[in-house]
Amino acid sequence: MIALLVRDLRLAMRAGGGFGLGLAFFLLVTVLVPLGVGPEGATLAKIAPGILWVGALLACLLSLDRVFALDFEDGSLDLLATAPIPLEGVVAVKSAAHWIVTGLPLTLIAPVLAVLLHLPEGGYLWLVVSLALGTPALSVIGTFGAALTVGLKRGGLLLSLLVLPLYVPTLIFGAEVVKRGAEGMAIATPLLLLAGITAGAAALLPFASAAAIRINLR
Amino acid sequence: MSIWEYANPKKFMQTSAWALPWVTVLSVLCLLGGLVWGFFFTPDDYKQGSTVKIIYLHVPAAMMAINAWVMMLVTSLIWIVRRHHVSALAAKAAAPIGMTFTLIALVTGAIWGQPMWGTWWEWDPRLTSFLILFLFYLGYMALWEAIENPDTAADLTSVLCMVGSVFAILSRYAVNFWNQGLHQGASLSLDKEENVSDVYWFPLLICIAGFVLLFVTLVLLRTRTEIRARRIQALQAREKLA
Numbered sequence: 001m002i003a004l005l006v007r008d009l010r011l012a013m014r015a016g017g018g019f020g021l022g023l024a025f026f027l028l029v030t031v032l033v034p035l036g037v038g039p040e041g042a043t044l045a046k047i048a049p050g051i052l053w054v055g056a057l058l059a060c061l062l063s064l065d066r067v068f069a070l071d072f073e074d075g076s077l078d079l080l081a082t083a084p085i086p087l088e089g090v091v092a093v094k095s096a097a098h099w100i101v102t103g104l105p106l107t108l109i110a111p112v113l114a115v116l117l118h119l120p121e122g123g124y125l126w127l128v129v130s131l132a133l134g135t136p137a138l139s140v141i142g143t144f145g146a147a148l149t150v151g152l153k154r155g156g157l158l159l160s161l162l163v164l165p166l167y168v169p170t171l172i173f174g175a176e177v178v179k180r181g182a183e184g185m186a187i188a189t190p191l192l193l194l195a196g197i198t199a200g201a202a203a204l205l206p207f208a209s210a211a212a213i214r215i216n217l218r
Numbered sequence: 219m220s221i222w223e224y225a226n227p228k229k230f231m232q233t234s235a236w237a238l239p240w241v242t243v244l245s246v247l248c249l250l251g252g253l254v255w256g257f258f259f260t261p262d263d264y265k266q267g268s269t270v271k272i273i274y275l276h277v278p279a280a281m282m283a284i285n286a287w288v289m290m291l292v293t294s295l296i297w298i299v300r301r302h303h304v305s306a307l308a309a310k311a312a313a314p315i316g317m318t319f320t321l322i323a324l325v326t327g328a329i330w331g332q333p334m335w336g337t338w339w340e341w342d343p344r345l346t347s348f349l350i351l352f353l354f355y356l357g358y359m360a361l362w363e364a365i366e367n368p369d370t371a372a373d374l375t376s377v378l379c380m381v382g383s384v385f386a387i388l389s390r391y392a393v394n395f396w397n398q399g400l401h402q403g404a405s406l407s408l409d410k411e412e413n414v415s416d417v418y419w420f421p422l423l424i425c426i427a428g429f430v431l432l433f434v435t436l437v438l439l440r441t442r443t444e445i446r447a448r449r450i451q452a453l454q455a456r457e458k459l460a
Contacts, residue, residue, distance in 0.1 A: 148374050158364050165353040166385045169392040208381050215373040
């Protein structure tokens with residue numbers, strides 16, 4: 001499984017892996033929003049938590065169709081399915097790799113972009129914490145969507161349609177943590193709920209994704 | 219006699235052909251009776267005026283929008299466990315109907331909300347979760363459309379339906395947390411002191427029965443269509459081989 005993780009990471013980092021694409025997209029969103037709503041600091045500070053979370057979510061969505069598509073095309077997915085490790089494990093490793101390549105960099109760069117949006121001081125720590133806790137859920141849920149659409153020619157748009165409604169609870173709790181943190185309120189409840197969603201999704205969804213891949217490979 | 223007999227398409231077609239006229243007539247009678255009674259023979263509310271009467275469309279449509287998803291969940295489970303094609307096709311047939319009910323609930327709610335709340339749309343938990351439910355229906359139907367092999371499509375949509383149900387419930391409670399509601403709570407439950415008054419309650423019950431029957435009628439009709447379409451595909455495949 002570690003070998004698979006290393007392989008996926010290498011493939012993503014090297015040329016054609018689209019590694020920086022999500023980050024660039026995230027940057028663009030945070031630049032475009034102030035251009036759209038105007039430069040007033042107070043307004044931006046108010047919407048910053050939401051914008052940052054929505055931007056991270058969309059950036060995450062951008063690279064989802066690559067999770068299985070390339071392996072499906074060149075046949076390595078068939079090999080992985082017949083490999084001695086269970087397919088559930090393969091799927092879990094795939095989502096972990098996706099998270100390391102998109103979720104983790106997004107989490108790290110988010111405070112820098114938050115400066116652009118005038119996020120109030122108390123929010124930075126909770127922005128990083130909430131993204132670190134929440135983005136794994138985005139990757140796991142997204143992997144499920146990718147597993148459903150792996151055999152399709154034009155899966156990209158369908159993938160967003162399937163995955164975005166599933167992202168709703170994560171987005172709500174994640175943005176709520178940052179908002180409350182920025183206003184100096186207690187954050188324990190949404191933070192625990194966010195962590196709960198991540199833990200639950202990571203524990204259960206690989207089984208659903210593996211089932212979907214088995215159906216698609218049949 | 220067991221319910222699984224109807225998993226046989228032939229048996230299902232026979233029984234549904236017999237039942238279809240009955241449920242059609244019954245649902246038309248209930249809907250006509252309930253709506254006419256509700257619209258013309260109940261008094262106006264002292265605060266809401268005649269807008270209160272939209273309840274006869276709004277409440278049953280909203281109930282059936284959720285129940286349609288539950289029915290899809292049950293039939294998807296039956297398909298996954300027992301692999302009866304009729305069950306998968308019934309789930310496929312129910313999706314557009316459920317989506318339409320969701321839309322009716324949203325639109326009638328907006329029409330009522332404009333004079334009463336002073337706004338067409340409010341990011342209230344109930345309204346928001348219905349909009350999300352609408353998105354779930356869209357995704358489910360899009361997945362059915364996108365996959366060519368019917369068995370693969372049935373399998374994948376069943377998995378999506380199960381995962382989606384969990385997330386739909388999660389979203390329902392998440393939006394509760396996210397914003398305070400403007401929408402009133404349940405006012406039809408059997409064990410509560412405060413309910414809608416009987417004048418509105420009885421025609422509403424008939425309308426709900428009418429919507430349930432309408433849903434059954436449409437699902438039967440559409441499932442029969444799906445089975446016939448499947449038979450035509452099989453015949454065409456045989457023609458090609460011959």
